[in-house]
Amino acid sequence: MKLIKFLPLLFVVASCTSLSDKPTAAPEMGDEANKQAVITKSASGTHEKTFKNGMNVIVKEDHRAPVVISQVWYRVGSAQEHSGITGVSHVLEHMMFKGTEKYPSGTFSSTVAEIGARDNAFTGRDYTAYYQLMGKEHLETSFELESDRMLNLILSPKDFTSELEVVKEERRLRTDDNPNALVYEQLYATAFINSPYHHPIIGWMDDLNNLKIEDLADWYQRWYTPNNATLVVVGDVNPENVFAMAEQYFGRLESRPVKTSKPRLEHPQTGERRVAVKAIAKLPYIMLGYKTPSLATAEEDWEPYALSVLGAVLDGGRSARLSKRLVREKELVSAAGAGYNIFSRYPTLFLFDATPTEKHSIEEAEQALYEEIKDIQENLVSEKELRRVKAQVIASEVYQQDSIQRQATVIGSLETVGLGWQLMDEYNQRINSITAEQVRDVARKYLVEEGLTVAVLQPLENKAQSNTEK
Amino acid sequence: MNMKFKLTVSCSFLLGPLFLSVLFAASQAHAAPKIEQWQTSNGVKTLFVAAPELAMLDVAITFDAGSGRDADLNGLSQLTHRLLNTGSGALDADAIAEQFEDVGAQYGSSVNLDRSSIALRSLTDAALLKPALKIFIDVITKPSFPEKDFLRLKNQALIAIKDSEQRPADMASRAFYKAIYGSHPYANPALGFKETIELISLDDVKNFHQQYLVAANALITIVGGIDVGQAKKIAEQVAVNLVQGAKPETLAQPQSSKEVADIHIPYPSQQAHVYLGQLGIQRGHPDYFTLYVGNQILGGGGFTSRLVKEVRVKRGLSYSVYSYYFPLQQPGPFTLGLQTRNDQSHQAAEVSLETIKKFVSEGPTAEELTSAKNNITGGFPLRIDSNRDILGYLSLIGYYDLPLDYLETFTDKISAVTEDEIRTAFSKHLQPKNLVKIIVGGPESGANQNRQEGGEQ
Numbered sequence: 031m032k033l034i035k036f037l038p039l040l041f042v043v044a045s046c047t048s049l050s051d052k053p054t055a056a057p058e059m060g061d062e063a064n065k066q067a068v069i070t071k072s073a074s075g076t077h078e079k080t081f082k083n084g085m086n087v088i089v090k091e092d093h094r095a096p097v098v099i100s101q102v103w104y105r106v107g108s109a110q111e112h113s114g115i116t117g118v119s120h121v122l123e124h125m126m127f128k129g130t131e132k133y134p135s136g137t138f139s140s141t142v143a144e145i146g147a148r149d150n151a152f153t154g155r156d157y158t159a160y161y162q163l164m165g166k167e168h169l170e171t172s173f174e175l176e177s178d179r180m181l182n183l184i185l186s187p188k189d190f191t192s193e194l195e196v197v198k199e200e201r202r203l204r205t206d207d208n209p210n211a212l213v214y215e216q217l218y219a220t221a222f223i224n225s226p227y228h229h230p231i232i233g234w235m236d237d238l239n240n241l242k243i244e245d246l247a248d249w250y251q252r253w254y255t256p257n258n259a260t261l262v263v264v265g266d267v268n269p270e271n272v273f274a275m276a277e278q279y280f281g282r283l284e285s286r287p288v289k290t291s292k293p294r295l296e297h298p299q300t301g302e303r304r305v306a307v308k309a310i311a312k313l314p315y316i317m318l319g320y321k322t323p324s325l326a327t328a329e330e331d332w333e334p335y336a337l338s339v340l341g342a343v344l345d346g347g348r349s350a351r352l353s354k355r356l357v358r359e360k361e362l363v364s365a366a367g368a369g370y371n372i373f374s375r376y377p378t379l380f381l382f383d384a385t386p387t388e389k390h391s392i393e394e395a396e397q398a399l400y401e402e403i404k405d406i407q408e409n410l411v412s413e414k415e416l417r418r419v420k421a422q423v424i425a426s427e428v429y430q431q432d433s434i435q436r437q438a439t440v441i442g443s444l445e446t447v448g449l450g451w452q453l454m455d456e457y458n459q460r461i462n463s464i465t466a467e468q469v470r471d472v473a474r475k476y477l478v479e480e481g482l483t484v485a486v487l488q489p490l491e492n493k494a495q496s497n498t499e500k
Numbered sequence: 501m502n503m504k505f506k507l508t509v510s511c512s513f514l515l516g517p518l519f520l521s522v523l524f525a526a527s528q529a530h531a532a533p534k535i536e537q538w539q540t541s542n543g544v545k546t547l548f549v550a551a552p553e554l555a556m557l558d559v560a561i562t563f564d565a566g567s568g569r570d571a572d573l574n575g576l577s578q579l580t581h582r583l584l585n586t587g588s589g590a591l592d593a594d595a596i597a598e599q600f601e602d603v604g605a606q607y608g609s610s611v612n613l614d615r616s617s618i619a620l621r622s623l624t625d626a627a628l629l630k631p632a633l634k635i636f637i638d639v640i641t642k643p644s645f646p647e648k649d650f651l652r653l654k655n656q657a658l659i660a661i662k663d664s665e666q667r668p669a670d671m672a673s674r675a676f677y678k679a680i681y682g683s684h685p686y687a688n689p690a691l692g693f694k695e696t697i698e699l700i701s702l703d704d705v706k707n708f709h710q711q712y713l714v715a716a717n718a719l720i721t722i723v724g725g726i727d728v729g730q731a732k733k734i735a736e737q738v739a740v741n742l743v744q745g746a747k748p749e750t751l752a753q754p755q756s757s758k759e760v761a762d763i764h765i766p767y768p769s770q771q772a773h774v775y776l777g778q779l780g781i782q783r784g785h786p787d788y789f790t791l792y793v794g795n796q797i798l799g800g801g802g803f804t805s806r807l808v809k810e811v812r813v814k815r816g817l818s819y820s821v822y823s824y825y826f827p828l829q830q831p832g833p834f835t836l837g838l839q840t841r842n843d844q845s846h847q848a849a850e851v852s853l854e855t856i857k858k859f860v861s862e863g864p865t866a867e868e869l870t871s872a873k874n875n876i877t878g879g880f881p882l883r884i885d886s887n888r889d890i891l892g893y894l895s896l897i898g899y900y901d902l903p904l905d906y907l908e909t910f911t912d913k914i915s916a917v918t919e920d921e922i923r924t925a926f927s928k929h930l931q932p933k934n935l936v937k938i939i940v941g942g943p944e945s946g947a948n949q950n951r952q953e954g955g956e957q
Contacts, residue, residue: 094551095884097882097885127803142802143802144871144878145874145878146877146878146880148801148879148882163882165879165882168878195816196812196818200819203820206771207667207770312662346601347597348593348597358593364655364659418601421601421603425556425605425628426604
């Protein structure tokens with residue numbers, strides 16, 4: 031059941047791949063070593079400094095509660111992986127909790143637990159990030175632990191064997207036993223052929239089955255170095271003190287050159303692609319994905335903002351078109367969504383999804399989505415709709431301040447995909463400048479058959495003796 | 501059902517149910533927010549915390565109208581709440597949605613076993629807040645319950661039920677509550693069942709609204725960038741529009757079932773979902789803090805609990821394994837949950853059971869207890885670091901009549917818990933031989949054997 035959705039795709043926590051020509055993408059050590067440490071500051075109370083070893087630190091003050099979040103973002107994710115080792119970034123993320131010489135097996139977690147911190151990590155297509163959320167007096171413990179495991183991880187075969195099983199359970203839980211997630215996985219694998227968006231973040235099961243500890247060791251060696259990382263701290267702190275303390279822990283770490291990944295830009299699509307997923311399920315489900323540029327790859331930099339507004343016109347709340355027309359007026363679908371991750375680094379997909387109601391077929395749901403697209407392409411969206419979208423964006427910006435975790439995640443992801451955290455400050459204004467004509471124009475340009483991939487779930491009946499071998 | 505928003509990241513650890521962070525509190529004297537409490541002119545209890553830092557406001561109305569009040573029509577409370585914003589006076593669902601969203605406000609409702617909650621988030625700018633509040637009050641107090649939307653949402657509920665029937669986790673959870681609660685209202689999911697949803701009439705919805713969404717049964721909670729004078733005005737405005745009504749009687753006390761269920765539901769999934777549990781304690785129970793600290797050691801949050809060590813770290817059996825007490829108006833369940841490859845489900849259940857047995861008989865070590873206390877007290881500020889978190893606590897404190905200094909005194913109570921108390925409380929409240937066991941997943945086989953024998957294959 032969906033509750034309130036607040037323009038969810040504006041700041042989706044997940045991303046893509048690093049284009050080698052973007053300024054903040056994995057810099058070569060040679061360039062960074064010559065750089066002087068600099069501090070910049072913005073109106074939103076955000077401060078930035080780059081250490082001599084190339085590590086970037088961003089601090090945002092928020093004094094509402096005596097707490098702080100510290101996140102370390104690495105510019106590596108599933109989009110850096112090649113076939114055969116898919117899922118390695120994420121498995122390595124799991125292994126990062128296993129220990130170093132200084133904090134051997136189990137002591138990382140017990141140290142974090144002792145200070146009452148909440149800690150975890152997440153892997154996306156273009157990043158791997160680790161965080162501790164804690165009382166502000168414990169920030170140093172977090173720096174101590176994170177700086178230690180940045181370079182000193184011990185990969186033990188025994189830990190690897192059991193943790194790999196944990197990751198496979200995670201894959202079964204999130205994907206294999208979730209029919210809609212299988213559709214999502216197939217959509218990406220079909221839409222993208224040579225782009226690394228092709229494979230899932232968690233990896234193909236066969237690659238997990240054949241993953242070797244050496245693959246992890248190589249991966250760690252290649253990507254885990256201060257010049258490939260960004261530290262983000264948000265909370266009740268003094269930026270000068272944080273910079274000084276971070277310098278002490280992270281600034282003295284030695285960096286290694288990082289070999290940039292190849293662009294692997296997707297071969298142009300020349301016509302509609304369609305994939306069916308048969309799985310034990312009770313409800314049909316459909317996803318559409320249209321190839322679109324992201325902010326990091328757009329030739330016209332207003333286009334991604336127009337696509338974002340388009341997403342909100344279609345699905346930015348209960349008053350938006352898909353809810354209003356398809357769910358309530360026509361009762362064709364029980365739920366439908368649309369949206370787009372403007373902050374991915376590689377060209378991405380503008381997504382639609384729908385679950386038809388009992389009386390309607392998946393074909394009708396699909397046609398209804400095309401009709402909505404056609405409407406946007408032929409008629410200008412109303413001024414009223416545009417005003418509403420903009421009101422929601424302004425409000426969301428305030429609401430977002432209620433969570434330091436959210437604030438840090440936005441900064442970290444913008445920085446890691448190479449857009450820069452400063453974008454936070456101009457985002458609203460750029461959205462506000464989008465016109466009805468621009469919304470129509472991006473719909474005409476990108477929501478076209480040549481760039482379309484359709485993935486459909488075909489539910490199979492549950493017969494007790496059947497199994498779900500795929 | 502729209503999964504695209506959550507699929508893109510994989511985390512190292514899936515915590516137990518997310519609502520836990522709101523259900524359990526801890527405190528240190530220095531950081532607890534100042535709670536103001538009063539009654540409106542018609543007697544509605546109101547709790548308020550001023551949070552002047554951000555120009556936003558959260559208001560929630562909580563009713564003693566959770567799914568426990570569904571009687572025979574399971575799903576009625578949830579359906580009624582979901583219908584509120586589909587019509588009021590001359591406004592239809594479209595107009596209501598537009599009125600909220602034109603001013604950037606967010607509206608939502610939720611229902612659990614005990615309570616329902618209807619919430620508004622708005623900016624505090626009067627030009628935006630005023631219209632948002634007006635429509636918020638109108639949908640709660642003067643819903644028109646259009647027939648068309650009633651039929652549509654009934655259909656949606658049926659689809660949601662089907663959706664839950666293709667998720668082994670939901671199937672297991674349903675079987676678990678049924679096994680523990682039998683004929684008690686807590687046995688039934690808020691979503692209801694196909695048969696009961698089909699029975700619900702529009703009059704049932706109207707009657708439910710008239711009976712339960714009333715002043716005598718309401719609690720108002722407010723957090724945000726306004727002063728207490730403004731908060732009083734808002735609470736008054738909300739309250740006086742509610743029909744006075746009467747407070748419903750408390751729910752019956754659930755009885756422990758004499759037979760201990762051991763149920764395997766075959767399902768062609770890759771993983772089996774395993775639940776172990778039994779009847780636990782009610783909110784406000786004197787052993788609550790002791791069990792909370794003890795459970796932190798057994799299967800509470802983080803990577804360090806005994807269950808995580810035994811099931812995940814040592815054996816790689818599950819991505820997520822956890823246990824928790826879920827105190828309600830009446831005794832809520834103690835739940836242990838995990839998921840594992842089908843052929844390992846019995847091994848994982850046995851390892852879990854052994855872990856529980858050992859903990860109940862031996863209790864925690866002094867070291868574990870110190871660490872758990874440090875963890876809970878050290879993490880206290882995180883529990884109340886946002887307006888949303890504080891609002892959750894106000895609803896908890898107000899609804900369950902917990903003392904207003906609940907947050908201020910929590911860490912002291914945590915710190916006072918001893919090893920002996922934990923041992924005593926667990927032997928009193930947790931009987932390993934009486935644990936219900938539910939496994940969903942895997943083929944039909946000799947699945948139900950081997951129950952008591954333990955061992956790890």
